[in-house]
Amino acid sequence: MKVYDDKHIKNVVLVGASKSGKTTLAEAMLFEAGLINRRGTVEEKNTVSDFHDIEHERGNSVYATTMHTEWRDYKINIIDTPGLDDFIGDVISSLRVADTAVMMLNAENGVEVGTELIWNYVEKFQKPIIFAINHVDHNKADFDNTYEQARNRFGKAVTLMQYPVNQGEGFDSIIDLLKMTLYKFSPTGGKPQKLPIPPEEQERANRLHNELVEKAAENDEKLMELYFEKGSLDEDQLREGLMLGMLHHDVYPVFCLSAKKDMGGGRLMGFIDNVAPSATELFAEKTVDGSELPCDPKGPTTLFVFKTLIEPHLGKLSFFKVMSGEVKTGMDLVNSTTGHTERLNQLFIMDGKNRNPVDKFTAGDIGATLKLKDTQANQTLCVAGKNITIEPIHFPDARLRVSIVAKNKADDEKLGSVLAEIHQEDPTINIEYSRELKQIILSGQGELHLNVTKWRLNHIYHVDVEFEM
Ligand SMILES: Nc1nc2c(ncn2[C@@H]2O[C@H](COP(=O)(O)OP(=O)(O)O)[C@@H](O)[C@H]2O)c(=O)[nH]1
Ligand SMILES: [Mg+2]
Structure with missing residues (x-):
């Protein structure tokens, strides 16, 4: 394993509504970098990220999972998170340690209720944000509408870095507004061909490129002066301006992807390497x-x-x-x-x-x-003698409580210790003992959250329980 210094380590968390493609993108990012030689799918239950039995059973992420990939001399730590509100605990702790949040949007659905719920947390942490509009290969994909919705909802900082040339089932080409290149993928995705922007796209690409340059220049007086002087910025200046914009929430770069077809992940990783801030560049x-x-x-x-x-x-x-x-x-x-x-x-x-x-x-x-x-x-x-305590994560209060009893009396004692372990793993699951009711009260974020806890008690710890509302 190559050793990376602090400047060459980037931490990203994949967040977004359920089914937007986070787990599939994580798999593509590992595959494109050659860290796995077979690309698993959520359907076949063989992705690196969704490895827990409950995730296979549900066909959906339940836990945050850490992975790493290596892309052009950078190590990118990826944390894939569950999209459902019930599992918000793991989303919050992942956001806390990530340096950039990649918010996935599904181009079929635009901004979803799930996106909004997660946005509230993303904003609270003030971490840089990238939008990744996924599913552009779907016949109902509407990239422009998704982008407009994001801009209306999340503000003018939402800035296009790319757009698809031919969204829908035949999708295979992206125009990159930073590199001013067309990326064309083979049917199996992966590394694209780099081609000149076709004449019919030139006007739109130029206009959007100029908007992007202006956005990058806005973040720094020195860059603004250069921009006025020369009418443009070179690639390094653009990168610097965009990074400052990301740090200050003035720029949320937008990328386009088909995670399923392995199209666009490499460019996104390149941008994370070169533009997204590392932990050493973030606020203390x-x-x-x-x-x-x-x-x-x-x-x-x-x-x-x-x-x-x-x-x-x-x-x-x-x-x-x-x-x-x-x-x-x-x-x-x-x-x-x-x-x-x-x-x-x-x-x-x-x-x-x-x-x-x-x-x-x-x-x-x-x-x-x-x-x-x-x-x-x-x-x-x-280290001994320093006594440093990092500000802890504050988790939301419980939203649903039930009393919980072991079906088999003999499991009573085990139930208490197992629930204590479950609380260690998931601080949004809480346990109290009600003296009045002489019962254990279990609380969490919702019905699904508590039912998954029940499933775990049963399948992993072999304690059969009943809930009483
Ligand atoms: N057509 C299409 N399907 C996708 C794409 N990305 C993911 N999917 C599918 O969408 C579903 C949800 O994907 P998953 O990665 O589990 O989403 P997550 O809940 O955000 O982790 C799965 O059936 C994937 O195969 C994509 O880019 N295009
Ligand atoms: Mg997932």
Whole structure:
């Protein structure tokens, strides 16, 4: 595994309404980069991202899954998230550690209710945003309408970087307004041919290109001056302007894709490499004592644990982002909440369920470790003597409560401990004991959320339960 420095690591989270194509895009991004040699599909239940049994059963993502890809000297960490509101907990923790949110829109449906729900969280985190309009190969795809809806709903920052030349079933060509090139794909997708923009598209492409340049120039006085002087900006200046625009929410670049046909993912990755900010370019992290921690590889080693996964046969996996410094295998770090020391015996890059061992991670990177004794999600591990606590994630309150009983009395005790594990994995599942009712009260984000919890109790922990509303 090649070692990437902090400037060459980008963290993106794929968010958007259910079925917009997030999991399919993640698969295409790994496949195009050659990290997997077979492209799985959601239908065949063999994608890297949707590896949990419940996801296979539902044909839909339930958990956030981390993966990585490598594209032209950059490492891109991808977190694929579930699109349904019931599973918002994992969307929130993923947004917290990502540096750019890729909001997927389905060109058949435009802006959906699910898009709006997730937008509320995306905005709260103030992270740079890219819109990826997917499904442009569908016969009902309407790219322009989807773009207009996004612009009406999310504002003038929504800025075209591309548009499809021939959306619908025959889709195979994209005009890129940054590179001013036509990308033409073979029927199997992948790497496109680069062709000149055809004469009939030149006027539209020029007009949109100029809009784009102006948008990039607006973000910096120096660039504005150059633009007035020369009437244009070169590619590096454009990149700089767009990156500043992304940082300040003045530019939400729009891309077009068919994730299913593997068309457009490579260009999107190239843009993430070259324009999307890395963690070191983002605003410093806030700590609970009101100070800030810049993402600096030379700073004090600080890991923020954003997610826990408990695999019955493997134990506890803790996912973290290196907020500062670097972490090496065998290092001792202190949990700033409990004061206990944890040894990080193993470090992994996680690609779905696959663990790839590595020796170290540097500031801005995302990794995982096994068997931390006493650390939960939302806690900080840092080098002894520093006592840094990263501002924790605030999860929404429960929206539905039920009382829960084991069908078999003998499971009563087990139920309590298993539910505690489930809460560790998903902080939006809460458990209280009602003395009055002498019952355990389970609460979560909705009926589906609680039913998935029931499914897990039954299929993974072998505890049969009943809900009483
Ligand atoms: N036609 C078409 N179908 C797609 C595209 N991307 C995904 N799909 C299909 O849309 C469905 C939902 O995709 P999935 O990746 O699970 O969406 P997610 O819920 O956002 O993760 C699946 O049946 C995919 O095969 C696309 O670009 N074009
Ligand atoms: Mg999915």
